[in-house]
Amino acid sequence: MDYKKLSELLFPHIDNTVDFYEEKFPKRDVEDNAAITRLGPSPTGFIHLGNLYGAFVDERLAHQSNGVMILRIEDTDDKRKVDGAEEIIINSLKYFDINFDEGVSLDGEKGSYGPYHQSNRKEIYETFAKELVKMGRAYPSFTTEEELDEIRKKQIENNLTTGYYGEFAVDRDLSFEEIEEKLNNNTPWTLRLKSMGNPEETIEVFDGIRGSVTTHPNNMDIVILKQNNIPTYHFAHVVDDHLMRITHVVRGEEWLSTLPIHLELFKAFNWEHPIYCHTAHMMKMDNGNKRKLSKRKDPELSLEYYQKLGYFKEALLEYLMTILNSDFEEWRMKNKEKSIYEFNFELSKMSGSGALFDMNKLDDVSKDVLVNMDIDDVVDFFMNWAKNFEKEKYEVLKDYKDDIKRLFSIGRSGKKPRKDLIYASQMFDFISYYFDEFFDEYEDLPENVSKEMAIVLLKEYSETFSIEDDNGQWFDKIREISEKHNFAVKMKDYKKNPQDYNGSVADVSTVIRLAITGSINSPDIYEIGQIMGLEKTNKRIERYINYLDK
Numbered sequence: 001m002d003y004k005k006l007s008e009l010l011f012p013h014i015d016n017t018v019d020f021y022e023e024k025f026p027k028r029d030v031e032d033n034a035a036i037t038r039l040g041p042s043p044t045g046f047i048h049l050g051n052l053y054g055a056f057v058d059e060r061l062a063h064q065s066n067g068v069m070i071l072r073i074e075d076t077d078d079k080r081k082v083d084g085a086e087e088i089i090i091n092s093l094k095y096f097d098i099n100f101d102e103g104v105s106l107d108g109e110k111g112s113y114g115p116y117h118q119s120n121r122k123e124i125y126e127t128f129a130k131e132l133v134k135m136g137r138a139y140p141s142f143t144t145e146e147e148l149d150e151i152r153k154k155q156i157e158n159n160l161t162t163g164y165y166g167e168f169a170v171d172r173d174l175s176f177e178e179i180e181e182k183l184n185n186n187t188p189w190t191l192r193l194k195s196m197g198n199p200e201e202t203i204e205v206f207d208g209i210r211g212s213v214t215t216h217p218n219n220m221d222i223v224i225l226k227q228n229n230i231p232t233y234h235f236a237h238v239v240d241d242h243l244m245r246i247t248h249v250v251r252g253e254e255w256l257s258t259l260p261i262h263l264e265l266f267k268a269f270n271w272e273h274p275i276y277c278h279t280a281h282m283m284k285m286d287n288g289n290k291r292k293l294s295k296r297k298d299p300e301l302s303l304e305y306y307q308k309l310g311y312f313k314e315a316l317l318e319y320l321m322t323i324l325n326s327d328f329e330e331w332r333m334k335n336k337e338k339s340i341y342e343f344n345f346e347l348s349k350m351s352g353s354g355a356l357f358d359m360n361k362l363d364d365v366s367k368d369v370l371v372n373m374d375i376d377d378v379v380d381f382f383m384n385w386a387k388n389f390e391k392e393k394y395e396v397l398k399d400y401k402d403d404i405k406r407l408f409s410i411g412r413s414g415k416k417p418r419k420d421l422i423y424a425s426q427m428f429d430f431i432s433y434y435f436d437e438f439f440d441e442y443e444d445l446p447e448n449v450s451k452e453m454a455i456v457l458l459k460e461y462s463e464t465f466s467i468e469d470d471n472g473q474w475f476d477k478i479r480e481i482s483e484k485h486n487f488a489v490k491m492k493d494y495k496k497n498p499q500d501y502n503g504s505v506a507d508v509s510t511v512i513r514l515a516i517t518g519s520i521n522s523p524d525i526y527e528i529g530q531i532m533g534l535e536k537t538n539k540r541i542e543r544y545i546n547y548l549d550k
């Protein structure tokens with residue numbers, strides 16, 4: 001067969017050559033070890049934790065080595081395309097400080113290795129497909145879907161591997177004349193790889209995360225161009241990763257099974273393949289069983305979830321890093337003040353098996369991260385979150401920035417700081433009692449305190465409350481009220497002889513706490529009183545008395 005003639009017959013409109021593109025996209029002028037990475041999301045409008053996990057690896061590899069991180073939009077599948085998806089991808093990742101150096105951006109494409117939308121690279125794919133035909137490594141296939149189904153059925157009946165290969169690759173040996181005739185009749189065709197692999201053999205590949213991986217060569221004549229000359233993922237990513245001079249391909253482990261196809265394509269062109277790094281699936285515990293996070297069942301898979309709830313990027317990245325690199329937590333203990341970007345991230349420290357994502361652990365990490373953050377940054381983030389996601393609440397909150405800062409600061413200093421703050425919407429719930437607009441419910445009084453008694457205690461508290469009191473003076477007054485109404489001032493006494501008392505000083509404090517915050521648990525009420533001031537405190541007491549009096 002004259003393959004050159006066949007390539008002209010199939011791609012008469014393609015004039016560019018492989019060499020043209022090789023020259024157009026030369027080897028990058030970067031340091032020897034610089035990693036060139038890319039994220040290749042499809043614009044489906046759904047960006048998830050797995051994407052962030054992979055993107056964080058791409059980002060660390062590139063930026064830790066003075067390399068380049070690229071955003072390439074893999075939009076060859078029209079059916080999956082969703083308007084606005086690119087903005088969602090870019091903004092969601094930006095929220096987590098993942099910024100691209102090259103490729104698709106909100107103001108157009110940046111960089112000289114583009115286009116960065118696969119839909120604009122059709123001619124490039126066709127040029128390289130034409131080259132494969134010329135080399136005798138690709139051929140047109142006219143097998144219809146129905147015929148493929150037949151083949152599959154036969155294979156299943158005979159317990160054979162399914163697919164288009166060997167004797168089943170019926171169009172492999174069509175003559176030039178047969179092909180020409182079909183083309184003249186406008187018979188639709190796809191372009192298939194002519195595989196040379198022998199699956200009986202084994203090959204070893206180095207995976208950046210998994211180390212040495214043993215697999216078998218590909219022997220499937222897979223489709224590389226679909227009927228409208230649109231490339232499949234297999235073909236497109238190989239051509240793109242080569243021309244964009246990618247050094248590390250970080251992608252999900254679902255691609256591990258088709259890796260032999262990709263290796264064969266690289267080999268066919270005589271190109272060096274990048275280091276493939278297959279990340280583990282994100283898993284969660286569900287009723288004692290580990291399972292993959294699912295789009296349908298687990299809202300926490302979506303990145304939007306974290307933005308809406310107002311998780312701090314610092315917290316999520318910190319937690320992701322604990323999953324990514326096993327020795328990160330140890331490093332963090334020794335380097336409390338350092339930025340996460342000072343940690344030396346290494347692919348080899350990643351695990352190839354299921355990455356367990358635990359929301360409780362995330363919250364714990366978040367508490368630690370927030371307690372060490374500058375309080376002004378915490379407040380700014382919180383206000384911004386409210387402005388973006390809770391407009392009505394923001395209208396109230398915006399006039400109380402100083403109070404909010406003081407409320408968040410209660411108990412934050414000292415040896416054993418309180419770790420009340422986790423994420424913005426939880427932080428809102430935590431301080432919502434402070435705002436009359438949001439304060440509505442009271443928890444129950446302690447069992448041993450009657451409504452009547454509570455009212456007496458509250459009236460006395462309000463009569464004696466002074467904003468000038470220091471913590472000691474304030475507590476002395478509570479003690480006095482307690483003593484007067486036979487509430488034990490010392491817990492010890494109360495515990496010894498509870499029958500002798502109406503309760504303890506803790507009950508008196510609880511009554512006051514309920515009046516001020518509606519809850520039996522809150523940070524220091526002395527501090528809260530200081531922030532609220534005399535008038536608001538007294539109004540709260542009055543309101544609670546009225547409530548109890550009803």
Ligand code: GLU
Nearest residue numbers: 040041042074237250251
């Ligand atoms: N477009 C592919 C996906 O959405 C990208 C895989 C890769 O990074 O190579 O999964």
